[in-house]
Each structure stands twice: as structure tokens, then as C-alpha cells.
Amino acid sequence: xxxxxxxxxxxxxxxxxxxxxxxxxxxxxxxxxxxxxxxxxxxxxxxxxxxxxxxxxxxxxxxxxxxxxxxxxxxxxxxxxxxxxxxxxxxxxxxxxxxxxxxxxxxxxxxxxxxxxxxxxxxxxxxxxxxxxxxxxxxxxxxxxxxxxxxxxxxxxxxxxxxxxxxxxxxxxxxxxxxxxxxxxxxxxxxxxxxxxxxxxxxxxxxxxxxxxxxxxxxxxxxxxxxxxxxxxxxxxxxxxxxxxxxxxxxxxxxxxxxxxxxxxxxxxxxxxxxxxxxxxxxxxxxxxxxxxxxxxxxxxxxxxxxxxxxxxxxxxxxxxxxxxxxxxxxxxxxxxxxxxxxxxxxxxxxxxxxxxxxxxxxxxxxxxxxxxxxxxxxxxxxxxxxxxxxxxxxxxxxxxxxxxxxxxxxxxxxxxxxxxxxxxxxxxxxxxxxxxx
Amino acid sequence: xxxxxxxxxxxxxxxxxxxxxxxxxxxxxxxxxxxxxxxxxxxxxxxxxxxxxxxxxxxxxxxxxxxxxxxxxxxxxxxxxxxxxxxxxxxxxxxxxxxxxxxxxxxxxxxxxxxxxxxxxxxxxxxxxxxxxxxxxxxxxxxxxxxxxxxxxxxxxxxxxxxxxxxxxxxxxxxxxxxxxxxxxxxxxxxxxxxxxxxxxxxxxxxxxxxxxxxxxxxxxxxxxxxxxxxxxxxxxxxxxxxxxxxxxxxxxxxxxxxxxxxxxxxxxxxxxxxxxxxxxxxxxxxxxxxxxxxxxxxxxxxxx
Numbered sequence: 102x103x104x105x106x107x108x109x110x111x112x113x114x115x116x117x118x119x120x121x122x123x124x125x126x127x128x129x130x131x132x133x134x135x136x137x138x139x140x141x142x143x144x145x146x147x148x149x150x151x152x153x154x155x156x157x158x159x160x161x162x163x164x165x166x167x168x169x170x171x172x173x174x175x176x177x178x179x180x181x182x183x184x185x186x187x188x189x190x191x192x193x194x195x196x197x198x199x200x201x202x203x204x205x206x207x208x209x210x211x212x213x214x215x216x217x218x219x220x221x222x223x224x225x226x227x228x229x230x231x232x233x234x235x236x237x238x239x240x241x242x243x244x245x246x247x248x249x250x251x252x253x254x255x256x257x258x259x260x261x262x263x264x265x266x267x268x269x270x271x272x273x274x275x276x277x278x279x280x281x282x283x284x285x286x287x288x289x290x291x292x293x294x295x296x297x298x299x300x301x302x303x304x305x306x307x308x309x310x311x312x313x314x315x316x317x318x319x320x321x322x323x324x325x326x327x328x329x330x331x332x333x334x335x336x337x338x339x340x341x342x343x344x345x346x347x348x349x350x351x352x353x354x355x356x357x358x359x360x361x362x363x364x365x366x367x368x369x370x371x372x373x374x375x376x377x378x379x380x381x382x383x384x385x386x387x388x389x390x391x392x393x394x395x396x397x398x399x400x401x402x403x404x405x406x407x408x409x410x411x412x413x414x415x416x417x418x419x420x421x422x423x424x425x426x427x428x429x430x431x432x433x434x435x436x437x438x439x440x441x442x443x444x445x446x447x448x449x450x451x452x453x454x455x456x457x458x459x460x461x462x463x464x465x466x467x468x469x470x471x472x473x474x475x476x477x478x479x480x481x482x483x484x485x486x487x488x489x490x491x492x493x494x495x496x497x498x499x500x501x502x503x504x505x506x507x508x509x510x511x512x513x514x515x516x517x518x519x520x521x522x523x524x525x526x527x528x529x530x531x532x533x534x535x536x537x538x539x
Numbered sequence: 540x541x542x543x544x545x546x547x548x549x550x551x552x553x554x555x556x557x558x559x560x561x562x563x564x565x566x567x568x569x570x571x572x573x574x575x576x577x578x579x580x581x582x583x584x585x586x587x588x589x590x591x592x593x594x595x596x597x598x599x600x601x602x603x604x605x606x607x608x609x610x611x612x613x614x615x616x617x618x619x620x621x622x623x624x625x626x627x628x629x630x631x632x633x634x635x636x637x638x639x640x641x642x643x644x645x646x647x648x649x650x651x652x653x654x655x656x657x658x659x660x661x662x663x664x665x666x667x668x669x670x671x672x673x674x675x676x677x678x679x680x681x682x683x684x685x686x687x688x689x690x691x692x693x694x695x696x697x698x699x700x701x702x703x704x705x706x707x708x709x710x711x712x713x714x715x716x717x718x719x720x721x722x723x724x725x726x727x728x729x730x731x732x733x734x735x736x737x738x739x740x741x742x743x744x745x746x747x748x749x750x751x752x753x754x755x756x757x758x759x760x761x762x763x764x765x766x767x768x769x770x771x772x773x774x775x776x777x778x779x780x781x782x783x784x785x786x787x788x789x790x791x792x793x794x795x796x797x798x799x800x801x802x803x804x805x806x807x808x809x810x811x812x813x814x815x816x817x818x819x820x821x822x823x824x825x826x827x828x829x830x831x832x833x834x835x836x837x838x839x840x841x842x843x844x
Contacts, residue, residue, distance in 0.1 A: 137598065137601045137602075137605075137611070138601065138611050139605075139611070141610060142601075142604075142610050142611035142612065145610040145612055145784075146610070146611075146612050146613070149612055149614070149784065152784075152786075153786070158786050183610075185783065186609070186610045186784065187783070187784050188783075188784035188785075331613070333601075333611075333613065333659075334597055334659075334660070
């Protein structure tokens with residue numbers, strides 16, 4: 102039986118969880134300003150700024166949850182180690198979470214739920230990723246030999262084990278973006294979906310252009326002044342190209358989908374680059390915010406996760422949010438018309454446009470999503486109004502924190518209701534609703 | 540900080556000097572002094588060396604922070620400010636009219652008062668001088684005083700005490716014949732395992748290529764049993780681990796006892812002093828010792844406001 106939580110569950114929670122504020126470091130392109138900064142360094146830098154902004158020095162926070170997608174095994178307790186390296190009270194508990202690119206949003210959901218249940222009063226959610234300082238593993242052959250060697254007792258045994266080592270075992274394994282079950286990269290998967298929904302190159306470039314325009318405009322009007330702390334000489338997201346144009350984007354060569362029957366449309370301009378960065382969000386109960394004289398930007402209303410069968414099924418790898426959203430809307434009795442802002446993570450321009458096309462497609466919504474008709478259209482003027490990942494970059498686990506803090510601030514300034522949609526590797530996705538306070 | 544030799548002459552240096560050059564010059568001075576057996580220590584040069592407009596290089600800062608195991612944040616570790624300013628202080632010691640030999644001087648203690656946290660984008664003005672030349676039972680002691688200012692405001696000041704062993708001066712007190720109380724190790728709270736190449740690695744990130752720390756042979760040349768850890772490495776790690784994320788003023792002091800041979804293991808105790816109920820985290824006392832020989836390597840404290 103399909104899991105459809107009803108309105109009596111999450112949407113009517115006993116308490117309210119509010120977004121108090123956020124902080125992130127500017128996102129850098131891989132190999133750029135943060136080339137030598139580790140995940141721990143960047144997470145601490147993001148926490149430092151949050152602590153300074155909200156006067157949290159020495160404070161015991163209810164819980165800190167964060168994660169990284171590309172994580173070295175020595176960072177098993179990454180978030181707790183970051184807390185110990187921060188000015189927060191060392192008595193602040195922390196845990197790591199990993200749900201690919203949905204990591205950051207899921208930490209917000211998890212801690213908000215604890216706040217709603219009254220288990221904690223305050224929480225810091227977030228994530229960090231470094232594509233530059235990525236862990237590199239030894240080959241399976243060398244790993245086997247080293248483990249056997251550590252158990253060997255005699256010199257003879259050691260020599261015998263070492264003799265099984267082959268030259269090719271000495272080459273290291275860098276992490277890839279390939280899906281373990283399909284062997285296709287995320288871009289190749291999206292290229293299949295982009296082609297299936299007949300998304301044009303022009304539409305993708307236009308979305309990328311608007312992302313850069315919106316992000317640049319947000320910087321220019323000082324929107325990020327209380328959402329961002331400079332780090333390692335970077336004041337703005339390094340990937341931002343305020344001067345790009347659809348014409349410039351049109352000159353880029355396609356990089357994904359070159360083996361498909363239809364023309365390849367996905368370029369480096371309408372796909373997110375590998376990025377380094379960190380973002381955190383301060384959450385709390387209303388009581389906590391009031392008692393500490395802290396702002397309340399928006400309420401965290403509800404969230405839903407979904408997963409799709411992209412391996413044997415015919416659904417696209419990054420289409421899970423398309424499935425999560427109608428369930429979330431139904432539970433909350435809402436339609437697209439009830440939202441003023443949409444934050445759809447731009448893993449690729451094709452991902453956003455395929456999702457929008459799917460929700461508009463009556464046949465797909467009936468057959469695949471089990472709805473009575475098309476879910477509806479999203480007013481493009483409400484979409485990613487302060488730019489998104491195509492312009493800012495996408496340090497995987499940091500993206501959720503970036504979106505939640507930006508949307509909460511937008512809601513506090515302009516009122517209304519906001520929807521967040523984040524796709525993730527493994528055919529997963531998380532969607533969430535934030536709401537203005539008044 | 541007072542100046543005791545009358546008004547000091549201010550020597551403006553073009554840039555922070557390279558320590559490697561200062562050490563090379565010091566080797567020549569040591570050799571020539573050994574040959575000529577020139578003079579006894581008498582007076583310190585009445586000079587202050589100043590370098591303005593010092594900028595921190597981010598890649599070097601990151602390497603320093605990572606070697607200590609601390610987070611690569613934009614805020615400068617207190618000991619890194621010492622490292623940035625150190626060559627200016629050493630240029631005072633390396634002057635031909637400085638009465639003690641730079642090489643082989645033993646670092647006895649450091650005391651630092653930092654008024655506020657400093658970030659990597661700030662421009663630093665460094666001034667350094669020597670004062671308080673005085674006898675010590677084992678030779679002659681001198682203080683090296685360094686101050687760092689940003690926009691004319693002092694943000695950091697440090698006093699390092701050095702001992703020139705065997706350089707006797709008038710009125711030196713005799714070695715005390717009273718037995719020192721035996722060292723009683725506290726309950727350990729941590730351990731540092733220091734690799735054989737730590738001295739070279741710290742030299743690479745700090746610029747302090749003192750031969751004492753680089754290798755067995757170079758250290759033995761200066762009368763050590765083998766390469767020893769930089770005192771400032773121990774101090775930097777002590778400060779960082781005691782207060783990982785200072786946000787305001789910071790004070791600290793370290794007194795060095797026996798050197799840490801490399802490779803080696805230092806056992807540590809970080810503890811809030813008993814009775815500090817009012818502000819339990821405002822001050823941390825630190826002891827680092829050799830657990831096998833039951834000898835202290837250093838004692839210190841870090842106070843954060």
C-alpha cells in the first residue's frame with residue numbers, strides 16, 4: 102500500500118519550528134579559493150559566521166545536524182568535530198546525515214521535526230562539500246593487501262601477501278559522479294530525461310541566464326549581507342557571471358547526451374559546476390526565538406521525501422521531487438496557486454524544466470503520479486527569484502541550507518508561502534514548505 | 540612596554556626579512572665570534588625594528604592551520620601572528636651589535652596579550668625590540684618584545700624570553716643548590732604523537748628554519764641530543780586546543796622546561812583551574828610532559844574573554 106501521510110500527521114504539528122537565520126560562505130569553483138580547505142574547515146567557517154551573527158558563543162544548541170556527500174572516512178564525526186572547533190558550547194550534540202544533494206534540506210526537516218515534537222528548542226542544520234579536497238581511495242586490490250598485511254604474523258606471510266600486489270593496484274580511485282547501479286553519470290542520466298521531455302537548448306540556456314541575473318541582482322541589492330560571511334578572500338559566489346547572456350551561453354559545446362538520438366543540449370553553462378562551500382541554518386521554537394530576542398523569518402511547515410525507480414523503471418534519475426510534491430500538497434490541502442515563491446534546485450537546467458513539464462502534463466500526472474489531471478503550472482516570475490545553483494554553484498550538501506535561508510529571508514521580507522524542491526543521487530528527492538510568519 | 544636603554548632609534552625595514560638569511564648570517568657570526576672570542580655581553584642595541592603593511596598570505600595560513608590540526612578559518616591563530624612578526628624580532632637579534640649569539644639561544648617562555656581577533660584580510664604593522672638583558676644561572680637572558688598593530692591600534696603584543704647558555708655576565712646568580720620539587724604528572728587528557736619530520740614541516744609553514752629543529756646532525760652541531768620540536772609549534776597547538784574558536788581578547792603564556800625530542804610523544808593535561816566557578820571556561824591551564832621520564836616539557840595557560 103502506498104504511503105500517503107494524512108493531514109492529521111505532520112501538517113498539524115504540536116509546535117512551530119521557525120527559521121531564525123542562516124549563514125554560508127560564498128561558493129567557490131572546484132580548485133579555486135577553497136582548493137585547500139577541507140569539509141571541516143568550511144563547515145566551521147560557516148558556523149563561525151552564524152555564531153557571530155546570532156551571538157551563540159558558548160551556547161548549548163539543542164542539536165547540530167549536517168553532512169557532506171564527498172566525505173573522507175576520517176571525517177566520520179564531521180559535524181561533531183566542527184562543533185568542537187567552533188565557539189558553540191562543547192556540550193552541543195551533533196550528528197552527520199547524508200542523503201546526497203538532499204542532505205542539507207533533510208537536516209532542516211529532521212531538526213524542525215525535533216523542535217515541533219518538543220525534543221529540542223534550537224538546532225543548526227546544514228551541509229558542506231568540497232569537490233577540490235575530495236577523498237581519494239586506494240584501489241580494492243591494495244586495500245585488500247593492506248588489510249591482510251595488518252593481520253599477518255610471520256615475515257613469510259607478509260612476503261606472500263605482498264607478492265599478490267599488482268602494479269595496477271597502486272593507482273588511486275577518485276570519487277566519480279557515476280550512479281553505482283547504472284554506471285551513468287548524473288549528467289548522462291539527466292540528458293536522457295531532458296531529451297524525453299523535449300526540453301530545448303534555448304530554454305535551458307534561458308533558465309541559466311535568469312539564474313545568473315537573479316543572483317547578481319540579489320547581491321547588488323545587498324540581499325546576502327546577513328546570509329553570507331566572506332571566506333578565503335571570496336566575497337561572492339565565484340561561479341556567478343553577471344555579464345553572461347543567452348548568446349554567450351549558446352556558444353558552449355554540449356557535454357552530456359552526445360550519444361543520444363536527439364541533439365545534445367546540456368552544456369557546462371546550463372549544468373552546475375563542481376563547487377566547494379558550506380551553509381548552515383539556525384532553527385528554533387517560537388519560545389526559543391522570543392526568549393533570546395532572535396528574529397523569526399519563516400515557519401518550517403512540512404516536508405516529503407520520494408524515490409523513483411530509475412534503474413529498471415522508466416523514470417528519470419532526478420525526477421523524485423516530481424513524485425514527492427503532489428503528496429506534500431495533498432497532505433497540506435494546497436495547490437501551486439497557494440505559493441508565492443518556488444525554489445527548485447538547479448542541478449541542471451534540464452532538471453528544473455523537466456519537472457515543470459511533468460507537472461504540466463495531464464497524461465503523465467494521471468498515469469505516473471496517479472492524479473486526476475495535471476498538477477499545474479508554475480509562474481516563472483516566482484521561480485528561483487534570488488538565483489539558484491546554476492549561478493551560485495552547488496556544493497552538494499550545502500545547497501539545502503543555502504535555499505532554506507534565502508527563501509526564509511524572502512518570505513520575511515515579502516510574506517507568503519514558499520516551496521522547495523531538491524533532487525538527489527540515487528533517484529531521491531525532498532520537497533518542503535516554508536511559510537511567512539504573518 | 541618600557542624601553543630601558545633610553546630613546547630607541549626606529550629602524551624601518553622594507554619588508555619582513557627572510558629567516559633563512561638571518562640564520563645564515565648568524566652561522567657566520569657564531570663562527571667568527573668563536574674565532575675572535577670577542578667581548579662579553581654588555582648592552583642591547585637601542586633600536587626598534589619596524590615593518591609596515593604586512594599582509595597574510597592565505598595559502599601559507601592554511602598550511603600553518605592544517606599542520607596544527609586546527610580549522611582553516613580566516614581568523615588568525617594567535618601564534619600565527621607571532622609567526623608573521625617573528626622575523627622582525629629575529630632581525631634585532633641578528634644585528635652585528637646584538638651582544639648575544641642568535642644561534643643556540645634557548646627559548647624559555649612566551650607571554651602574549653591579544654586585544655581582539657584579527658582576520659587574514661587585515662594589514663599588520665610590526666615593531667620589535669629587545670630589552671632586559673640580565674644574568675641567569677646558566678648564562679644570559681634577554682626579552683624580545685613584539686607588537687602588532689592594525690590602523691594604529693595595538694592588537695597583539697608578545698614577550699619572548701631567550702637564554703644564551705654559557706654566556707656569563709657580571710653578577711650572575713649561582714645555580715641554586717636547592718632541589719626542585721619532583722614533577723608530579725596530572726591526570727592526562729590528551730596525547731600528541733610528533734613525527735620525526737615535524738621540525739622540517741613546521742619550518743616550512745612558519746619560515747623558522749632554525750637548525751635546532753631540522754635534523755639530528757644540525758641540532759647536535761648546536762649542542763642538542765637531536766632535533767627538537769619548535770617551542771612555538773607546542774605553544775600554537777596548546778593555544779588552539781585550549782580555545783579553538785576565540786572571539787574576543789586572548790591571553791596566553793607558555794614556559795618551556797625540557798625540549799621535546801623528535802620523534803616523540805607529549806602527554807597533556809588541559810584543565811580549568813580549580814575554584815574558577817564564576818567563569819569556568821575563561822582560563823585553561825595546560826601541562827605537557829614526557830610520561831616515560833616523568834619530566835615536564837612545558838606548562839602554560841590560555842585565557843579567553
